Structures are given as C-alpha cells and as structure tokens.
Amino acid sequence: MSTLTAAPAPERVAEPPRRGPSRRRRKDTIAALVFLSPQLVGLAAFMVGPLVFALVLAFSNWDGFGAATFAGFANFSEVLSNPRIQRSVVNTVWFTVLQVPGLMISSFVFALLMQKAGKMTSAYRLCFVAPVVTSSVAVAAIWLWLFNPEISPVSSALRSIGIQAPDWLQDPNFVIPAFAIVSIWQGLGYQLVMFMAGLQSIGSSYLEAAELDGCTGWQKLVHVTIPLLSPTILFLSITSIIGSFQIFDYIYVFMDSNAPEAARTIVYEIVQIAFREFNFGQASALAFLLLLSLLGVTALQLAAQKRWVHYAE
Amino acid sequence: MSNSLFSRSIDRRTILRSGLLGVLGLAAAPAVAACGGGSGSSAGGSVSWAAWANPGEDERYKQFAAELGKKIDAKVNFQAVVGDYQAKLLSQLAGGSAPDAFYVGDADMAKMIDAKQISDLTDYLSRGQSPAKLEDFPEDLYQWCKPADGSAGIFGIPVDCNPSVFWYNKDVLSAAGVSQDPAQLFEAGTWTPDALEDLLGKVRASGKKGLILSNWWFNWCTATTMFGGQLTDESGKLVLADDPKAQEGLEWLLEQFKSGNITYAGSLPKGQSGDALFLAGQLALNNVGRWALPTLKDVKFGFDIVPIPSPSGKDILPAPVATAAIALNAKAKNPEKALELIGNYVSRDGQKFRLSGGGNAVPSIKGLDEVATEGGIPAHGQWFNDVVAKGYAIPRAFVGNPKTATELPLLVDKLFKDSATTAASFSSAVTELVESGK
Numbered sequence: 001m002s003t004l005t006a007a008p009a010p011e012r013v014a015e016p017p018r019r020g021p022s023r024r025r026r027k028d029t030i031a032a033l034v035f036l037s038p039q040l041v042g043l044a045a046f047m048v049g050p051l052v053f054a055l056v057l058a059f060s061n062w063d064g065f066g067a068a069t070f071a072g073f074a075n076f077s078e079v080l081s082n083p084r085i086q087r088s089v090v091n092t093v094w095f096t097v098l099q100v101p102g103l104m105i106s107s108f109v110f111a112l113l114m115q116k117a118g119k120m121t122s123a124y125r126l127c128f129v130a131p132v133v134t135s136s137v138a139v140a141a142i143w144l145w146l147f148n149p150e151i152s153p154v155s156s157a158l159r160s161i162g163i164q165a166p167d168w169l170q171d172p173n174f175v176i177p178a179f180a181i182v183s184i185w186q187g188l189g190y191q192l193v194m195f196m197a198g199l200q201s202i203g204s205s206y207l208e209a210a211e212l213d214g215c216t217g218w219q220k221l222v223h224v225t226i227p228l229l230s231p232t233i234l235f236l237s238i239t240s241i242i243g244s245f246q247i248f249d250y251i252y253v254f255m256d257s258n259a260p261e262a263a264r265t266i267v268y269e270i271v272q273i274a275f276r277e278f279n280f281g282q283a284s285a286l287a288f289l290l291l292l293s294l295l296g297v298t299a300l301q302l303a304a305q306k307r308w309v310h311y312a313e
Numbered sequence: 314m315s316n317s318l319f320s321r322s323i324d325r326r327t328i329l330r331s332g333l334l335g336v337l338g339l340a341a342a343p344a345v346a347a348c349g350g351g352s353g354s355s356a357g358g359s360v361s362w363a364a365w366a367n368p369g370e371d372e373r374y375k376q377f378a379a380e381l382g383k384k385i386d387a388k389v390n391f392q393a394v395v396g397d398y399q400a401k402l403l404s405q406l407a408g409g410s411a412p413d414a415f416y417v418g419d420a421d422m423a424k425m426i427d428a429k430q431i432s433d434l435t436d437y438l439s440r441g442q443s444p445a446k447l448e449d450f451p452e453d454l455y456q457w458c459k460p461a462d463g464s465a466g467i468f469g470i471p472v473d474c475n476p477s478v479f480w481y482n483k484d485v486l487s488a489a490g491v492s493q494d495p496a497q498l499f500e501a502g503t504w505t506p507d508a509l510e511d512l513l514g515k516v517r518a519s520g521k522k523g524l525i526l527s528n529w530w531f532n533w534c535t536a537t538t539m540f541g542g543q544l545t546d547e548s549g550k551l552v553l554a555d556d557p558k559a560q561e562g563l564e565w566l567l568e569q570f571k572s573g574n575i576t577y578a579g580s581l582p583k584g585q586s587g588d589a590l591f592l593a594g595q596l597a598l599n600n601v602g603r604w605a606l607p608t609l610k611d612v613k614f615g616f617d618i619v620p621i622p623s624p625s626g627k628d629i630l631p632a633p634v635a636t637a638a639i640a641l642n643a644k645a646k647n648p649e650k651a652l653e654l655i656g657n658y659v660s661r662d663g664q665k666f667r668l669s670g671g672g673n674a675v676p677s678i679k680g681l682d683e684v685a686t687e688g689g690i691p692a693h694g695q696w697f698n699d700v701v702a703k704g705y706a707i708p709r710a711f712v713g714n715p716k717t718a719t720e721l722p723l724l725v726d727k728l729f730k731d732s733a734t735t736a737a738s739f740s741s742a743v744t745e746l747v748e749s750g751k
Contacts, residue, residue, distance in 0.1 A: 064403050065428040084723070150522070151593055170579045172730075257719075258528070260579060260726045275400040276719045278424050 057284035064278050075285035085286065088264040091176055095265060096244040098180035099187075104236055106184060107191035108229075111199055112221075114192070125196075129189035136186070140253035143182045144169075169254060172262035179250050179263075187243075191236055198232035199225070230309040238301055242294055266290050357387035360650040361412035362639065362658070363402065364472075366393040369607070370673075377658075377666055385653045406430055409644065413651035414658075417469050417640045419707040420718035423461040426468045431640040433466040437652045444660035445470065449678050453631075453705040456549060458638050461713030463548075469638025470659045473667070473674035475602025476700035477535050477633040479524070480691070483615035485597045486512070489519035495598075495619035496693050502627035506539055506565060509622045513574035516597040524598040525587035526566075527578040528725040530707055531633045532600055535621045536566035538631050544708060551710045551747050554740035563736035570729065577729050602635055603685065603697055604673040610690065617691045620700050629696070634704035636677060675701055710747045717750030 033040075058075055062068035079085055110128065117124050131139060147168040149155050155165040168178040202225060210220045226233075248267040251259050257276060259268060266286065274283035366374055371393040378389040392412055394401050399421060405411035417425055425431045438447045447455070447467060458469035481495050491512055498504040513523035526532040537544045542559030546552045553559050569575035578586055588605065590596035594614060599605065609616055623630045639658055645651040657663045664676040668684045675685045675697045685697040712718045724746055728734045 063424070063428060064407055065430055084720075148589065150590055150595055258722050260730075261723055271400075272719060275397070275403060276420065277715045278403075278428075279716075 054284045054287055057280050058288045060281045060284075062280045064274075064280055068281070071281055075281045076289070079282055079286045079289065084261060084264070085266075085269055087261050088266050088269045091262065092245055092247070092265040094176050095180055095183075095247055096241060098177055099183050099244045099247075100237065100240045102180060103184045103187050103191060103240060104233070107188055107236075108195050110188065111192050111195035114196060115199060125189075125193070128192050131186045132189035134186070136249040137253050139182060139186050140250045143178075143185075143250075144254055147178055169263070172260070175260075175263045179247060179254075182250055183244070183247065187240075191240075194232055194236055195229070198229045202228045227310045230305075231311055234301065234305050234309050238298055241297055241301075245290065245294055357385060357650050358647050359388035359390060360385075360414075360645075360647045360654050361390040361392060362414040362416075362651075362654055363392040363394055363405075363412045364416040364639075365395075365398040369671075373667055373672075377663070380666065381654065381657055381663075384657065385650060387647070387650045387653075389654060406642075411642050411644070413642050413645035413647055414639055414655050415642065416472065416637050418637055419457055420712050420715065422457055422469060422638065422640075423709075423713050423718075424715050425640065426460050426466075430643055431468050432643045432645075432648070433468060434470065434641060434652075434655065435465070435467050437656065438467065438470070443652075443656045444662070445656050445678060449661075449680075450659075451677075451679065451702055451704070454634060454636055454677055454701070455638070455706070457706050457709050457712060458640075459709070461709055469640040470655065471636040471677035471706070472639050472659055473664055473672075474634045474636040474677045474701055474704075474706070475604055475674050476697055476704050477531050477600060477602065477635075478618045478620055478696060478700055480591065480599045480601060480605055480609070480616055480618050482591060482594060482597055483617065485516065485519075485521055485594060485614070489516040489521065489597065491515055494617065496617050499619050499622075499627065502625070504619065504622045505624060505626040506562075506622050508626070510565075510569065510574060512597070513569065514572075517572075517574055522576055522587075522590060522596045523574050524569075524600065525576045525578045525590065525596060526600060527586060528722045528729060530711060530721070530725075531602075531635050533566065533725060533729075534633045535600065536562040538562065539621055539623070540565070541624055541630065544705070545710060549709045551708065551744055554737070554744050560736045560740065563739055567734060567736060567739070571732070579726060579730070603675050606690065607671060607673050610671070618693055618696055620696050629699045629703050632700050632704045634701055634706050636706045677701070714750035717747060720746060 057068065059071055059073070060068035061071045061074075114121055114124055146152050146154050149165060149167045149170075152165070158165040166174045168174045206224050206228065207220055210224050215223065246267050247265050248271065251263055251265060251268050252271075255263055257272065264272075267290070270283045270287050270290070273279050273286065364370075364374065371391075374391045374393070378391045382389040390412075398416070399418065402411060402415060411430075417431065435447075437443055438445065447470075450471060454471045454474060455467060455469070458467055458471075460466055460468070479495060483494055486494055493501070495504060495509075495512070498508050516523040534544055537553060537556075537559040540558045540561045542556045542562050543552055544559065553563075566575070570577050587596050587599040588601065588608070591599040591605075592608065592612065620629045621632045639655050641648065641651050641655060658667075659678060661676075661678055661681055664678055665681055665684060668674055668676060668681075669687060671687075672684065679702075682695065682698045686694040711721055721743070724742060728739050728742055
C-alpha cells in the first residue's frame with residue numbers, strides 16, 4: 001500500500017490577490033444577463049411558463065373559468081380513446097407522409113434545376129419565395145377558389161380535356177392531399193433556398209474528382225451531392241416533420257370551426273376542444289402528447305443521422 | 314471602461330430608488346393607458362362592449378358608441394374583435410379584462426351561464442327605465458339565452474337576427490325556363506315543396522345548380538318544418554324523430570340530395586358555399602339571411618327573396634333564425650351603465666340606428682318592419698319580418714352542451730354524406746347525440 005502513500009504536499013506559495021479578473025468576470029456576467037434579460041423574460045413568460053401551465057392543465061379539469069380540479073390521467077385516457085381524435089391523428093400522419101417527402105423532393109429537384117438557370121436564377125427564386133412571404137390566410141383564400149369544383153379554372157381546364165377533377169375539400173379521400181398540395185406550394189421557396197445554399201457550399205473539387213474517376217451525372221448526384229447535402233436534408237426533415245404535425249391555419253381558413261372529420265388534424269382538435277368545448281384539460285393533454293411524439297420522432301431522427309449524415313470537413 | 318454603463322458601482326440605495334420608480338411606473342401604467350384612449354371623462358364613468366364586426370359594422374358601432382355616450386352620460390367604448398372572437402373573449406374573461414358587455418354566440422351561451430360569467434337580465438328588462446322589454450322580442454328568438462337546465466333567467470338579448478329564406482337569381486330561373494318566380498308563386502298561393510322541387514329540377518336540367526345546403530342547422534332544419542313538422546316541442550325537447558311531418562321533410566331533403574336537385578355543400582362556410590356560386594350566376598336559390606344584401610346591391614342580375622315553401626303554398630312556417638345575443642359581464646366594472654348600454658343597444662332606437670342604411674340583419678325587436686323593407690331591396694323585404702315573427706333561434710337541445718354543439722355539425726355532415734342515411738336513422742342519430750350531452 002506504499003504506493004498509496006501521499007506525497008508531501010508542495011508548499012503553497014502565497015499568491016498576490018487577483019481581484020481584477022474575477023471582478024471583471026462578474027461584471028461581464030451581469031452585463032450579459034442584463035442584455036439577455038428581455039429575451040429571458042420573454043422566454044419565461046411566453047414559452048416556459050405556458051409549457052408548465054399546460055402540463056399542469058393536462059392533469060386537471062378546467063373549463064377556462066374558475067378553479068381547476070385534479071384529474072389524474074383521465075384527460076389522457078379520454079384523449080387516447082376518443083375516435084374523433086384518433087381520426088385526427090391518422091389525418092395528421094397522412095398529411096406528414098404526403099407533405100414532407102413531397103416538399104423535400106420537389107424543393108431539391110427545383111434547386112438542382114435552378115443551378116442551371118443562369119441569369120434567370122434571381123427571377124425564379126423570387127417566384128418561388130413569394131408564397132413563403134404570403135400569409136397563410138391569403139394563400140388559403142386563393143386555394144379555396146382553386147379547389148372549388150364549380151368555378152376553379154384548374155377544374156375547368158381538366159374538364160375540357162375530359163378529366164373530372166375531384167371535389168378536393170369535400171371528398172374525404174382528397175381533403176388531406178389538398179392541404180398537402182397547398183403546404184408544398186407555400187413551403188417550396190424556403191426549402192429551395194436552403195437546398196440552393198447547400199448545393200453552393202459543396203466544393204467543386206469533390207465533383208471534379210468524381211468526374212476524373214469517370215462518374216456519370218447521376219452517380220455524382222447520388223454519391224457526392226446528396227451525401228454532402230445530408231446535413232441540410234436532416235435539418236429540413238426535422239423542421240418539416242415538426243411543422244407538418246402542427247398544421248392548423250389552412251384548415252381553419254378553409255373550414256372555419258366546422259371542419260369535417262376527414263379534414264381535422266391534431267392541432268385543429270386542440271383548438272376545438274379548448275375553445276369550443278371549454279375543455280382545457282383534455283386539450284392540454286393532447287398538446288402534451290403531441291409534444292412527446294415530436295420529441296420522440298426528432299430523437300429518432302437524430303439517432304439515425306449518425307448512419308447517413310456526412311459532415312464535410 | 315471607467316465611464317461605461319456597467320462600471321458604475323450600484324449601491325443598495327440606488328437599487329431601492331430604481332425599484333421604487335419601477336413599481337410606481339407599473340402602478341401608474343393602467344391609469345396612463347386608461348387616459349390614453351379617452352378624450353375627457355364622463356360623469357357616469359366608462360363602459361365597454363365587444364362584438365365581432367366587419368369594417369362597415371365597426372364604423373357604425375363606433376358611431377353608435379358616440380351617440381350612446383351622450384345619452385347615458387358615460388364614455389362608451391366599442392371593441393371590435395377581428396379573428397377568433399370566442400378564443401379572444403375567453404382569454405379576456407379568464408384574465409379578468411373582458412368588457413362590461415359582449416356578444417355571445419349560440420354555441421357558447423350555455424357554458425357562459427353555467428360558468429357564471431354573465432348575469433341574469435330579467436330584473437333589468439322588467440324595470441320601467443329599460444328601453445327594451447322582454448315582451449318586445451319574439452319569444453322563440455331568445456329561448457337559447459335561458460339556462461339549459463330549464464331554470465329561470467334570461468342571460469342575453471338577441472341584438473338582431475337573420476331569418477332563413479331563399480334568395481333567388483331571376484336570370485338563372487328565367488334561363489332555366491321557370492315562368493313564374495318563387496315570389497309570384499307564393500303570392501299566388503302555390504309555393505309548395507312540390508313547386509320548389511319542380512323549379513329545382515328545371516334548373517338542374519339547364520346545367521346550373523338549384524340549391525346548395527350545408528350541415529349548419531340553419532340550412533337543414535328548414536326541411537323539418539317545410540311539411541308542417543316540428544323540430545322541438547314547447548319545452549324545447551327534440552321531437553324530430555317522433556314527428557311524421559318532420560320525417561317527411563327530411564325524407565324529401567335526402568331525396569333531393571340523391572337526385573341532385575339540391576347539392577350538399579358539406580361543411581364549408583366560406584368560398585365554396587352557395588354565396589360564391591350565387592354571385593357567379595351559377596346557383597338559382599341561396600338559403601341565407603339578410604346578410605347577403607350588401608354583396609348583392611351591385612350585381613347585374615335580378616334577385617328577390619321568398620320564404621320556405623309550405624304545404625298550403627301560401628303560409629309562412631316556422632323557420633330557423635340565426636341570432637347572437639349581447640350579455641352582461643358578471644364582473645362588469647360598471648354594471649349599471651352596462652345595463653343601460655344593453656337596453657339601448659337592443660331597443661328599437663338602437664337597432665334602427667345600427668341596421669338602417671344597408672344593414673345586414675333584421676331587427677330582433679317587434680315594430681321595426683321598415684328596416685327590412687328599406688329602399689325596396691329586395692322587393693319582398695317584408696317577408697324577412699314575417700319569417701322572424703314565426704321563426705325560431707337555435708334549439709337549446711343543440712347548444713345546451715358545448716360538446717354537443719361542436720359534434721352536431723360533424724354528425725350531420727357524416728350522415729348527409731352517407732348514402733344509406735334515411736330520415737329515421739338521421740333523426741335517431743341526432744337525438745342520440747343530443748341526449749348523450751344532457
């Protein structure tokens with residue numbers, strides 16, 4: 001056990017007091033806190049506070065007035081067993097399945113095409129980005145007209161060539177695809193810009209090296225471009241899935257508070273249950289379950305990214 | 314850095330002084346804010362009310378506020394709520410900042426009463442100084458403002474109303490070969506369900522739409538009384554399933570859906586409802602209230618209104634009447650002035666002021682027929698008043714429970730889209746939903 005014998009402690013040399021740097025650090029910390037405080041106060045008041053409040057409400061019976069009573073897990077079991085909510089979950093997942101790949105693939109394709117647009121790139125980009133900066137309400141108003149089977153120019157054009165356009169917003173089979181079309185149309189510009197930025201950041205040396213190795217255009221795309229774009233793809237897939245699970249505005253403008261079952265999504269149900277049925281407990285429980293689902297999906301995406309995302313040095 | 318903002322030492326006295334100033338500032342903020350919007354004080358204090366309003370209504374309501382302020386010697390503020398009225402009102406009520414009086418929609422009244430957010434107006438309406446009395450209003454217009462459990466009290470007064478009538482496009486009918494328009498048929502005593510069916514068939518044959526109905530009670534309930542049936546009994550109980558005439562009406566409606574004479578519009582309140590097609594000259598009949606008038610004033614085609622047909626061909630039968638009510642906030646800061654505001658708002662003078670000059674509703678108070686006939690547009694505007702006198706607001710059975718109120722349109726939508734639905738299955742499903750919400 002001799003090895004454990006403690007070595008003689010070195011003599012401590014009395015250091016001169018170093019009050020300057022520690023005082024400066026403290027001042028810097030205070031300064032940083034003062035500068036951050038507006039944001040922190042906002043974060044606490046509008047994000048953390050409501051989140052905690054919603055969590056408390058999820059375990060309460062509260063109609064928006066008066067005192068809340070403890071409900072245990074009743075709200076969760078009610079939400080999970082409600083067939084209307086189950087349908088809205090299916091609708092939301094179906095929307096995500098249609099919208100996320102549809103949006104990402106179309107954005108990627110257009111971004112690739114835009115690489116070859118030359119002087120017209122800015123004009124095309126403006127056209128694609130215009131819907132992004134247009135409010136969802138205005139977008140929905142335009143599409144409400146375009147989806148109208150009676151007076152839509154699209155339906156008329158299809159009829160003229162012998163194709164009967166579906167009654168998009170009335171037909172239970174087409175209403176969610178209709179939302180996906182609008183969402184893809186509006187979201188295209190943002191993802192296009194992101195993909196274009198990603199494409200421009202790929203060093204030409206990689207592609208030149210691939211060319212010297214005899215790669216075809218397709219092989220360069222699959223084996224060089226897409227792997228090097230994978231961080232962008234990961235980021236867009238995470239944000240797209242979160243966004244698609246939160247679809248609400250189009251439905252509200254298209255259908256007001258009167259959407260049929262085939263058109264209802266989770267967030268739409270949350271608003272309906274809270275503000276139409278005065279059941280804030282159940283609405284919060286559903287919101288909390290949505291949060292957990294999104295956290296789970298995002299965690300899976302982040303876990304899987306180790307296998308397919310390549311970060312260029 | 315010696316003169317930088319953060320290099321100064323902050324002593325305890327400075328902190329206390331700053332804190333005191335901050336607290337004083339916060340305490341003074343409401344007073345400053347209250348003074349900001351005003352232009353002097355009134356002896357009676359201030360009173361406020363909130364309502365949903367389009368730009369035209371907003372302007373008119375502000376004029377009304379100015380006039381009323383002089384009359385009741387108080388500063389009257391109007392809060393126009395744009396967007397989701399109900400959500401905003403709920404937030405205000407929860408935060409204790411709701412106005413003294415506010416509009417309440419039919420689906421929310423029962424909950425507002427149950428949660429004690431609004432006050433009973435019975436006492437005020439029976440007082441001598443109230444400019445409007447309960448007996449001035451058609452009884453069936455305010456039943457939904459009573460507690461759902463049948464107990465006493467009246468918690469809201471209909472501000473105005475919109476009866477369910479058919480607006481028709483004369484040009485579309487004429488092009489379809491309809492020789493007598495619905496108003497002429499009514500005046501001749503031949504405006505029956507058969508006449509309506511015949512008219513719809515001709516329009517369909519011409520390639521246009523005859524009539525579009527939605528899952529809103531205002532639309533589909535017209536069929537339940539068209540053959541002389543009843544939707545509810547005198548106690549407010551739903552009797553749809555037990556009334557053979559109501560069943561006949563529903564059966565007729567389902568047949569019209571199947572034949573294509575009437576198009577089911579599903580649950581689309583905007584854009585794809587009958588309004589757009591009616592304005593585009595693609596629809597012959599539009600089942601809406603007087604709110605259609607402002608958009609019709611500049612159209613090129615001829616139009617008029619007609620009541621829902623009846624078996625006799627000349628009677629005006631009970632028909633749905635859409636309405637909203639104004640209610641007194643139970644925590645009103647100035648309840649006496651708020652009551653005066655409500656009384657004046659729904660009084661004859663108040664309604665005349667608000668609805669004259671191209672208003673989009675019909676007075677809910679008796680004795681103001683001239684508002685609906687104003688300018689002779691539409692030609693038979695008097696029928697608005699006649700339908701209101703016999704009509705009924707949304708049955709309490711439909712809105713006594715908020716969950717029932719939200720699920721009823723969903724159920725109706727599902728039933729109308731199901732080709733296997735019969736009058737009996739429709740009625741029993743609706744009745745079951747209503748009973749489950751009790």
